[in-house]
Amino acid sequence: MIDFLLSGDALMALLTLTFLEIILGIDNILFISISAGKLPQEQRKKATNIGLLLALVQRVILLFFVSYLTKLKTPFWVVESSWISFELNVQSLILMLGGLFLLYKSTTEIMEKLETNKEEKLKESKPKTLKDVLLQILIIDLVFSIDSILTAVGMTSGLHSNSNYTLILMITAVIISIIVMIAFANKIREVIERHPSMQILGLAFLILIAFLLITESAHVSHAVVFNNEVGVIPKGYLYFAIAFSLGVEIINIRMKKSNLKKKSNTKVEE
Known part of the structure; x- marks a missing residue:
């Protein structure tokens, strides 16, 4: 086993898989950061780490049931009509429910932030508890985990005849990626909390991710609408949009800080 794990193919697969796990975890970090922001200040770091x-x-745990996960694509409800057809399976159902849940949470959060009478709204609303936030994180992470695990299985398929070796490789990649995310997640959350525009941007990203999950659900179930098969949206488009938008927002924040410094210096000179 050691010889396999130290081989060039295994190490390259580990690096690639770890990188992909971190990239796929961006949406998870966004959701956790925004959810943790609903808690009192002293509980936010704890909620993020937990x-x-x-x-x-x-x-x-899901990796140990990977053989079962691969069977999630077996359809249990088939619909065929003149304008729509699909083969609903457990994987597509989980993706659909996760996308709808994420869409609901994101839109309600945006609506709360757009309330004109914000102070009264905050007084009337009950504060979120750590248990409620962790439950929401656990639910949405199940959706992201299935996507992540299936990606890992696809990448490590055929590396070794012994499936236990590839299982250890996948677990190692997951552990490393989570450690990296823990190292940066709280810093990301603090940046989002300091800048309200970043919060709205993060929620907008979650809406995009929700639509991505819904379309992926339709693709997995081989949905055909008006003789057109629903295709999957490449995730690279989403990550490029996130990177580009964040870049523009960072420039805007720096410009605001620069303008504030200029105004303060002008007042001092006067």
Whole structure:
């Protein structure tokens, strides 16, 4: 086993898989950061770390049931009509429900932030508890975990005849990626909390991710609408949009800080 794990193919697969796990975890970090922001200040870091640790435990457990996960594509409800047809399976159902849940949470959060009478709204609303936030994180992480695990299975397929060796490789990649995410998640959350525009941007990203999950659900179930098969949206488009938008927002934040410094210096000179 050691010889396999130290081989060039295994190390390259580990690096690639770890990188992909971190990239796929961006949406998870966004959701955890925004959800943790609903808690009192002293509980936010704790919720972020626990949320990511729960993600680690959940993904490792799912890896041990990877043979079952590959069977999630077996359809249990088939619909065929003149204008729509699909083969609903457990994987597509989980993706659909996760996308709808994420869409609901994102839109309600945006609506709350757009309330004109914000102070009264905050007084009337009950504060979120750590248990409620962790439950939400656990639910949405299940959706992200399945996507992540199936990606890992596809990448490590055929590396070795012994499936236990590839299982250890996948678990190692997941552990490393979660450690990296824990190292940066709280810093990301603090940046989002300091800048309200970043919060709206993050929620907008979650809406995009929700639509991505819904279309992926339709693609997995081989949905055909008006003789047109629903295709999957490449995730590279989403990550490029996130990177580009963040870049523009960072420039805007720096410009605002620069303008504030200029105004303060002008007042001092006067």
